[in-house]
Amino acid sequence: MSDKFVVGYDGSVAARRALEFAVARAKAQGGAIVLAHVLEWSPYSFLTPSELEERHMRRREEMERAEEAVLGPVVAELTDSSVSVETVIRYGNIAEMLGKIATETGAVQIIVGREGSSALEARIFGSVAGTLVQTAPVPCTIVP
Amino acid sequence: MNKNIFSAALAAAGLALVGAPAFAQQQAISLDDKVNQIFADSTGWFVGLIFSNFPGTSFPWIVMWLVVGATVFTLYFGFVQFRAVGHAISLVKGDYSDPDDAGEVSHFQALATALSGTVGLGNIAGVAVAVSIGGPGATFWMILAGLMGMASKFTECTLGVKYRNEYPDGRVSGGPMYYLSKGFAERGLPGGKILAVLFSIFCILGALGGGNMFQANQAHQQITGVVGQYPGWITGLVFAGLVFAVIVGGIKSIARVTEKVVPFMGILYVGTALVIIAMNYHLIGWAFGQIFAGAFTGLGVAGGMVGALIQGFKRAAFSNEAGVGSAAIAHSAVKTKEPITEGLVSLLEPFIDTVVICTMTALVIIITQQLVTDPQTGLYLLNEAGNGVKTVGGTSGVGLTSAAFGSAIGWFPYVLALAVVLFAFSTMITWSYYGLKAWTYLFGEGDTKELVFKVIFCVFVVIGAAAQLGPVIDFSDAAIFAMAVVNIIGLYFLMPIVKRELDSYMSRLRSGEIKKFI
Numbered sequence: 001m002s003d004k005f006v007v008g009y010d011g012s013v014a015a016r017r018a019l020e021f022a023v024a025r026a027k028a029q030g031g032a033i034v035l036a037h038v039l040e041w042s043p044y045s046f047l048t049p050s051e052l053e054e055r056h057m058r059r060r061e062e063m064e065r066a067e068e069a070v071l072g073p074v075v076a077e078l079t080d081s082s083v084s085v086e087t088v089i090r091y092g093n094i095a096e097m098l099g100k101i102a103t104e105t106g107a108v109q110i111i112v113g114r115e116g117s118s119a120l121e122a123r124i125f126g127s128v129a130g131t132l133v134q135t136a137p138v139p140c141t142i143v144p
Numbered sequence: 145m146n147k148n149i150f151s152a153a154l155a156a157a158g159l160a161l162v163g164a165p166a167f168a169q170q171q172a173i174s175l176d177d178k179v180n181q182i183f184a185d186s187t188g189w190f191v192g193l194i195f196s197n198f199p200g201t202s203f204p205w206i207v208m209w210l211v212v213g214a215t216v217f218t219l220y221f222g223f224v225q226f227r228a229v230g231h232a233i234s235l236v237k238g239d240y241s242d243p244d245d246a247g248e249v250s251h252f253q254a255l256a257t258a259l260s261g262t263v264g265l266g267n268i269a270g271v272a273v274a275v276s277i278g279g280p281g282a283t284f285w286m287i288l289a290g291l292m293g294m295a296s297k298f299t300e301c302t303l304g305v306k307y308r309n310e311y312p313d314g315r316v317s318g319g320p321m322y323y324l325s326k327g328f329a330e331r332g333l334p335g336g337k338i339l340a341v342l343f344s345i346f347c348i349l350g351a352l353g354g355g356n357m358f359q360a361n362q363a364h365q366q367i368t369g370v371v372g373q374y375p376g377w378i379t380g381l382v383f384a385g386l387v388f389a390v391i392v393g394g395i396k397s398i399a400r401v402t403e404k405v406v407p408f409m410g411i412l413y414v415g416t417a418l419v420i421i422a423m424n425y426h427l428i429g430w431a432f433g434q435i436f437a438g439a440f441t442g443l444g445v446a447g448g449m450v451g452a453l454i455q456g457f458k459r460a461a462f463s464n465e466a467g468v469g470s471a472a473i474a475h476s477a478v479k480t481k482e483p484i485t486e487g488l489v490s491l492l493e494p495f496i497d498t499v500v501i502c503t504m505t506a507l508v509i510i511i512t513q514q515l516v517t518d519p520q521t522g523l524y525l526l527n528e529a530g531n532g533v534k535t536v537g538g539t540s541g542v543g544l545t546s547a548a549f550g551s552a553i554g555w556f557p558y559v560l561a562l563a564v565v566l567f568a569f570s571t572m573i574t575w576s577y578y579g580l581k582a583w584t585y586l587f588g589e590g591d592t593k594e595l596v597f598k599v600i601f602c603v604f605v606v607i608g609a610a611a612q613l614g615p616v617i618d619f620s621d622a623a624i625f626a627m628a629v630v631n632i633i634g635l636y637f638l639m640p641i642v643k644r645e646l647d648s649y650m651s652r653l654r655s656g657e658i659k660k661f662i
């Protein structure tokens with residue numbers, strides 16, 4: 001069985017760098033890519049009544065958009081290469097979900113990019129990369 | 145000598161300054177008065193009908209209607225509000241939520257949104273009205289009504305989810321108008337459609353009354369308490385503008401900020417109340433003594449024990465809306481396969497609203513001794529008008545709560561003013577949605593039709609802020625209780641369906657068929 005690499009991908013430039021890094025590793029080792037897109041979501045947030053009414057509809061739209069606009073182009077790109085790719089779209093806390101996806105898919109590594117935020121920002125707002133390093137069940141690579 | 149002239153000149157200038165706005169105010173107040181008069185004249189018959197007494201007594205039949213309803217549901221479902229609280233809490237925590245449903249409406253979100261529509265002025269101003277008319281004893285009846293109301297809420301919210309509409313485009317909405325029509329049809333009973341139409345009419349009136357005018361009115365009173373008197377229609381216009389921006393303009397940011405700040409304000413309110421109660425810990429026993437004694441003797445309040453009971457039940461129902469049917473609209477959107485789970489979650493709503501928050505308000509008013517007693521007899525004195533207990537500052541409604549908090553923590557009235565304004569605003573947004581759902585049930589969906597309702601809603605914000613408390617509160621109560629009349633009739637016919645769901649769910653829960661996901 002080939003080694004799987006979970007890549008946290010949201011379409012950003014940083015995520016793109018992580019993807020390129022992961023693809024290079026996967027090619028070298030004959031591994032596969034798990035392209036993971038997590039939509040930040042908490043079941044304890046507050047919504048207005050009209051947001052409640054539309055939630056199911058919006059979720060469907062968000063999933064479709066993620067599939068088509070974010071993950072779709074990458075998958076199309078990678079099918080030409082020798083690397084096999086599967087996609088996962090989830091709702092939840094980003095770092096927590098990436099860890100969960102790694103466990104579920106039996107991946108050997110999680111690879112994420114990071115925005116060049118300052119130490120102060122990371123301290124105040126928290127950062128996905130930082131949380132992931134603390135909580136991930138498998139080794140992590142942070143691509144700057 | 146010089147000094148005297150100077151001060152005389154100052155005084156004259158001061159008088160002129162005071163005089164000019166006073167003159168302008170007189171004209172403006174007469175406009176407010178006119179609005180008030182027209183409003184009182186045109187709604188009086190409706191209020192009279194809803195609050196008419198049993199022949200030969202001074203007991204309004206509507207209060208009995210709510211009490212009997214809550215009692216029937218409590219007994220019929222075997223005290224479900226006490227049996228299932230633990231399970232309700234784990235449902236809200238998400239222990240039983242399928243992780244694959246992440247991103248859908250959670251139990252917590254449905255509960256929080258429903259609460260934002262109920263927690264508000266009923267808890268702050270309504271409770272003050274209850275204790276200032278019914279005395280401390282009203283608190284006892286209010287808590288009892290809250291506990292019993294949990295069963296009514298359970299019944300209506302289960303039905304709300306069971307008979308909701310799931311549209312092809314993915315929107316989900318429900319409420320009494322749907323369970324009345326669909327549920328009656330399913331049971332082969334006639335009249336469901338008529339009840340649904342009646343409910344919708346009263347829901348629109350309730351949205352314009354308690355969900356709108358009462359809120360605007362009390363928000364205005366609160367703002368004038370801080371910045372001084374000015375005409376109500378000005379507050380009304382500002383509020384109407386903001387509401388318009390959210391519900392017509394679709395400016396989500398305003399609603400989102402409110403939805404985020406309101407829960408924080410709620411926690412701050414309860415926290416402060418607890419601090420004030422703790423500061424007067426030696427009076428806690430006395431306060432509960434007053435509550436119990438007042439509940440059964442009245443302690444000299446107008447109307448005695450019955451007066452306390454009526455006020456307690458009325459204000460509890462107005463605050464937690466159990467049996468009214470409104471919350472079923474908000475709870476319907478939850479993602480669940482078992483309608484009963486949302487019913488169980490909704491049990492917590494009257495508990496948080498009435499048993500916790502309303503009781504805090506009442507305790508603070510009693511403990512800070514805002515109600516004036518006769519030192520000799522220990523009985524409460526009547527105010528000049530003879531229709532309520534005399535208060536220290538002659539205040540009532542939200543002013544009384546503000547005075548009570550202010551007597552312990554000087555700056556808190558400012559925070560309270562902000563809280564009231566925010567609560568009022570969030571309640572208006574929630575009720576504009578309830579009203580709109582009833583409106584579209586009657587007239588069908590469509591942008592123009594919906595816009596008509598939204599504009600009417602905004603106009604009533606202005607009327608509510610300009611009118612006086614008396615007529616506004618009467619009309620608000622009457623409209624909301626009229627919803628309860630229709631809704632509870634429906635609940636009686638549909639409760640066997642809920643019973644079946646409850647029994648099936650509970651037996652599957654016991655057998656382990658329904659499992660936690662964690």
